[in-house]
Amino acid sequence: MKPLLRLLASPLLDVLAGPNGIDRYLAAVNPLWSVSETRARVLQIRHQTRDTVTLILQPNANWLGFRAGQHVRLGVEVNGVRRHRCFSPASSTHQRNRLIEISATVNPAGVVSQYLKHRAEPGEILTMSPAQGTFALPVPRPERLLMISAGSGITPVMSMLRTLCDEDYPGRVTFLHYARTQADMLYRDELYDIARDHPGITLVCAHTRQRRAGDLHGHLTEEQLNSIDADFTAAEAYVCGPPGLVDTARDIWTAHGVENRLHTETFTSALTMTAPATKGSVVRFARSGISATATGASLLEQAEASGLRPPFGCRRGICSTCTSRKFSGVVRHVLTGEASHTEEEQIRLCVSAPSGDVTLDL
Amino acid sequence: MRTSDKPNPRLTLEQLDALARDLDAIREAVIADLGTRDAAHIRRMMRLQGRLELTGRALLYLGFLPPVWLAAVACLAISSLLNREEIGHNVLHGQYDWMGDPALNSQTFEWGSLGASKEWRHSHNYVHHTFTNVLGKDRDIGYGIMRLSREQKWHPYYLGNPLYAALLMPLLDWGFAFHDLEVDRLVRRERTWSQNREIHRRLRRKIGIDVLREYVLFPALTGPLFLSTLAANACAKVLRDLWTSAIIFCGHFPDGVATFTEGELANETRGHWYYRQLLGTANISGGRLFQIMSGHLSHQIEHHLFPDLPSPRYPQIAPQVRAVCEKYGLPYTTGPLHRQLGSTWRKIFRLALPGRTRSQAYGTAA
Known part of the structure; x- marks a missing residue:
């Protein structure tokens, strides 16, 4: 698989695939295949206890393996929205076919764990980060x-x-x-x-x-x-x-x-609901390292007041020019009042105002 | 029935605010309902596009058999149509940003068109969708080369109106790519060459790669069938562009569609923007297959009101939008493709000639 991957990533194929990218054509044949993304297919779902769920995953060729004890960030699509959660594989690093097993305790208010317990089905495709973390079995093994x-x-x-x-x-x-x-x-x-x-x-x-x-x-x-x-x-x-x-x-x-x-x-619960305070909370612009106190203005205005120059167009929620990544926090749509979820997502700065602390990729 | 030179129905400020509330409510109901079905639709379209293109490319190895060659052209034309409209155009509008899938992110998505996504997001998402049908602002009225509104000042150049339209249709993608350079404004010295330098570079690169792929590499990969493959690839693009231009000309140019002046933009409220979208846009009636093959631009009205809602939602909310139009006495312009296209072409010919002659009402449903 590795030489094939190298061939697929060659510049000639890149030109032949055009702007769609090779992944479009690979996914048209098998949704697990990709040259850029580590993905895994859910092979089996087991229910060991009443409030846990165990998944057996088959990763694609991009998976580089892990050290026993490390964790991965899985992307699970719930109602069309990709949500990310960290899980530590429970399987041996010498597992046949490189299968990975994860187990999760179901959180009564948890979007992802509830989904995995009650709605996920074998065959589903998840995305995976490389293995991370220093909590791992050392080499050589201690006595x-x-x-x-x-x-x-x-x-x-x-x-x-x-x-x-x-x-x-x-x-x-x-x-x-x-x-x-x-x-x-x-x-x-x-x-x-x-x-x-x-x-x-x-x-x-x-x-x-x-x-x-x-x-x-x-x-x-x-x-x-x-x-x-x-x-x-x-x-x-x-x-x-x-x-x-x-x-x-x-x-x-x-x-x-x-x-x-x-x-x-x-393991801390992913549920870190922020208080719906509009003013006085902190807006962090992660890339530029600037923080500002929320004034109640839109995030576009806040960014500009902090000296940043994010691209913008209509400034009224039509054109999507100012769309940026929110890392965390809840934002409110200034026209409709609808509140976002707390996780990473794309938001339009011109029609979003912070509800509590917000961190942006700006 | 109404024609483009009948005065636009006027609404009071209060009515415009109420209109905004009604339309916002339609939007919010859809936003609350977004989910697995919408995600499945765009993925299905991408899978279908990929499979059609792979099939088309493969069939060209048997391109010496005429029926196979024709089937290949059909596969490639449909795949490239889906790629540009139902996938590219809609993803670039941010219709699937909520999914959080990096492959569907409007800010990083590069679409299968000659023009770069970056320029398209400016000229289309921002300029055209914000200043829809505002003379002097919306560069999509006649795309800077045709006269398609009575209010555009006549010039002997416009005698060539039908010719320009006929030339643009089969080469639409090239036209759109150069549209971003705003050559007409360059000629009028409203824009400088240096403003174009970076756009030029991106354009050269993207067009270069596309030409290399479609007209050199893929033909070369079929060996002795080089010319047959090259012809098939070119035919597929021309067919796609003829179809796409027919669809999009019907979005803003048929009778019954209004144009606006820059004066109306001052302190424009959300309600007034909605109002302008409703009056400045027309639908084409048709079934499910037609909707997908038009990239749901058969529902231009719904698309212009809610450019960021996933396109399959447009036919779903169309009855609600129509009811809102009736409530405020606003027209909801729609008709079958042949009628809307006929109306557009009559306009293309009529406006080649000077004068503000009254047009006849060509059966647009009001």
């Missing part, structure tokens, strides 16, 4: 590892564990996972199987809302860690979960003076 996760924070450490199993890792791994109840635990059967088949891997299941099952109960404490392994600070620790879990871990490791052995990743 002792401690992995702590909660909820869907299990995905990056699951990838690490599966990768180590595929490599016949000779060291010791302690895998501590927090789930509300046994029924909420992702990858439960597979984890028990792994622990049974690998003497070096110790699985500890902690439940925060169920007393009967599990090895531990309640949220992370130092006592819990001591009860598992009195020498827990000797291992390289990888912690992934909600901010509460990560903060507790950081306090414990700092108290021992070994925070250099602690690696953390936290």
Whole structure:
């Protein structure tokens, strides 16, 4: 596939494809194909627990792979609008056919997770960023590892564990996972199987809302860690979960003076609704590094008042000349009052005014 | 029935504001409903365009068989028509910006036309759609080469009106590309050569690549069939341009369409802009296939009121727009292609001659 990709990206083909670009013709044959975009086809959708969803993805040839623990930014089209969310693959980096598995907890108000749980179908095409992040299994592999996760924070450490199993890792791994109840635990059967088949891997299941099952109960404490392994600070620790879990871990490791052995990743909810304050909020022009206090005027006027010169035409929402990228924040259409969503999108500066803090690509 | 020299129906400021509210409400209902269907439509069109073009190019390897050659020309003409109108023109209007797909972003999209997107966004999206049918402002009235409004001052040059139209039609894409250079204004010294330098460079590059592709590389790739392929490619473009020009001439030139003066632009409200779009534009009636083949420019009225709504929405909202027109006593000019085209051509001939003679009412529906 790689030599074919190189051929497709040659200047001759570029001229033959013309302004439409080669991708137009590739997509006319197979929507997964592209010379510029990393895309993935949804092969399978599984529902491991009541409020999670697991997807098996087949990426196209542009996918460069990942290191166990890293995350990718997936573009999912919901109601025609491309939304971006970060997910950590849970699969082994040695997975056959380079398939990628992701699991997400469904957020009751989450546009993307609700969509993936209830409406997505196998065959759908998603876009992918390259793998990102420094929360990753190091090379060479450390001799002792401690992995702590909660909820869907299990995905990056699951990838690490599966990768180590595929490599016949000779060291010791302690895998501590927090789930509300046994029924909420992702990858439960597979984890028990792994622990049974690998003497070096110790699985500890902690439940925060169920007393009967599990090895531990309640949220992370130092006592819990001591009860598992009195020498827990000797291992390289990888912690992934909600901010509460990560903060507790950081306090414990700092108290021992070994925070250099602690690696953390936290999942924050994408729902960062801004207050609908019109005046007094901040308009950030990211590219030029300028910030201004919102005056209630249109973003075009605000940009000009800040000394920027974005292109414009009609100044009344007809011609789209001033269309620019909004990175984040809610804007209001000054003529109709309609409010935008909070995510990255194209907006027309002349008929948009900020509702709360807004960051623009200007 | 009305003709272009009947006075435009006048509305009070309050009526214009109410008109704006009614039309805004139609727009908002569509915006709230945008979704999967709209995304699926543009993707389907792009897939269809890609497949037709690939099929056409492939068929030309059998271009020595006349029926196959004709089929190839048909595939290429339709693909290039879809590419220019239903895809390019509509994407450049920002109709799909809300999807957040970089391949459909109006600011970075480069369309399959000889002129560059950047110039088109200025001359079309901004100048033509903002100053629609305002004499001295909208350069699409006669495209700077024809006399298509009685209010344009007559000059012996306009005796060639029908000839200019006949020459422009098969070469529309070239005409539009050079339209951006505003040569007429250059001649009148309203524009300097230096203003054109960058546009010139972009134009040269884009035209150069297009000529290389259509008339050198693809013919060469078919080896001994070089001339047959070259002819097919040229025929496809000419057919597309004949069809496209027929459609767009009917958008603003038939009887019943009004022109305006610059004086009307002072402190123009949204309502007055809507009013100008309604009076300055005409539709062509036809079925679903015709609508797609015209890039939905058969719904010029709806397109001019809401240039940023995805085009398949135009036929859906047309009954509502028509009801608004009736409510305010405004004309909604429409008719079948042959009638609108006949009316346009009669005008092209009539206005070749001087004078402000009263035109006859040529059956435009009011």
